[in-house]
Amino acid sequence: MAITRTVAVAQGKGGVGKTSVTTNVAGLAALAGLRTLVVDCDPQGNVARDLGLEPGTGSPLLSALVSGSPLPITRAVRAGLDVVEGGPEVADLSGLMYARSARGGGNLAQSLHASLAAVADDYDLILIDTPPGEKVLVEAALGVAAAVLIPTRADDASLDGLARVAERFVVARETNPELRLAGVLLFAVGARSRRLESSVRRSIQSIVGNAAPIFEARVRHLESAAVDSRRAGMLAHELEGAAIEDRRARLAALRAGKAPADGLLVRNAEGLASDYEAVTRELLTRLAQIEEEVGAA
Numbered sequence: 001m002a003i004t005r006t007v008a009v010a011q012g013k014g015g016v017g018k019t020s021v022t023t024n025v026a027g028l029a030a031l032a033g034l035r036t037l038v039v040d041c042d043p044q045g046n047v048a049r050d051l052g053l054e055p056g057t058g059s060p061l062l063s064a065l066v067s068g069s070p071l072p073i074t075r076a077v078r079a080g081l082d083v084v085e086g087g088p089e090v091a092d093l094s095g096l097m098y099a100r101s102a103r104g105g106g107n108l109a110q111s112l113h114a115s116l117a118a119v120a121d122d123y124d125l126i127l128i129d130t131p132p133g134e135k136v137l138v139e140a141a142l143g144v145a146a147a148v149l150i151p152t153r154a155d156d157a158s159l160d161g162l163a164r165v166a167e168r169f170v171v172a173r174e175t176n177p178e179l180r181l182a183g184v185l186l187f188a189v190g191a192r193s194r195r196l197e198s199s200v201r202r203s204i205q206s207i208v209g210n211a212a213p214i215f216e217a218r219v220r221h222l223e224s225a226a227v228d229s230r231r232a233g234m235l236a237h238e239l240e241g242a243a244i245e246d247r248r249a250r251l252a253a254l255r256a257g258k259a260p261a262d263g264l265l266v267r268n269a270e271g272l273a274s275d276y277e278a279v280t281r282e283l284l285t286r287l288a289q290i291e292e293e294v295g296a297a
Helices: 018-031 046-050 059-067 088-102 108-117 135-144 156-172 194-208 223-232 236-255 270-296
Strands: 006-009 036-040 073-078 081-084 125-129 147-152 180-187 214-219
Touching: 006 018, 006 135, 018 036, 018 046, 018 073, 018 081, 018 125, 018 147, 018 180, 018 236, 018 270, 036 046, 046 223, 059 088, 059 108, 088 108, 088 135, 108 135, 135 156, 147 156, 147 270, 156 194, 180 194, 180 270, 194 214, 214 270, 223 236, 236 270
Parallel strands: 006 125, 006 147, 036 081, 036 125, 147 180, 180 214
Antiparallel strands: 073 081
């Protein structure tokens, strides 16, 4: 059974913005007053970097899911935002839970469901970041989620990854019939790339048909902002303000006849911040629609 307002962010290919989408949507949802939890099921553990935390090993999450102990929640990473950190040792879950299942014990989806269900009432929104290649981890996330959001770039490899998630979605629905596709999100596709966007939208439509909407919102490509965000542990809306202060400091140094200090690479993050705001609004609207659909079924 799905855990209400829990979203798995999934893609069969790496480098398509899963973690960036997860952390930025979570940060904006929390800023809007929603009690939000991010669960990092990716062995890369980049959720911590995006939020300015020291990357961990993933051992606490591994132990919690194997032993059935409470989730290792890092609280108040931002106002209203809590995190369960991932890390390299999370990759061991696949083998450990497979061995347990072979002996007649529960699988990873059941363990994750029990752990999340125990704290779900504390949150208005739960986002699960998933890895691209760990099938067991992805299927566990889909086994507990109410919806799946699929970010994709425009290249063929990303679209192949989208197709793999669609296949896993069908399998997950056998044990989690309440799971719905929240939609597909275009990542690193600029607003001016009209012909490219139209072509990608047609390709996505051929893969998912009418099973899920393609979000109207998109996230543009801004490499300097991506580097600054992860290096400084700032989300896009935080980077927007920091970039303004950085510009002021540079201008003040120039007026004083001094060399500007090394600062941010990005000069203006306003557009990127607006993109994530639009994604967050559209996702929350879609979740409300899904709740109505499931309730009416």
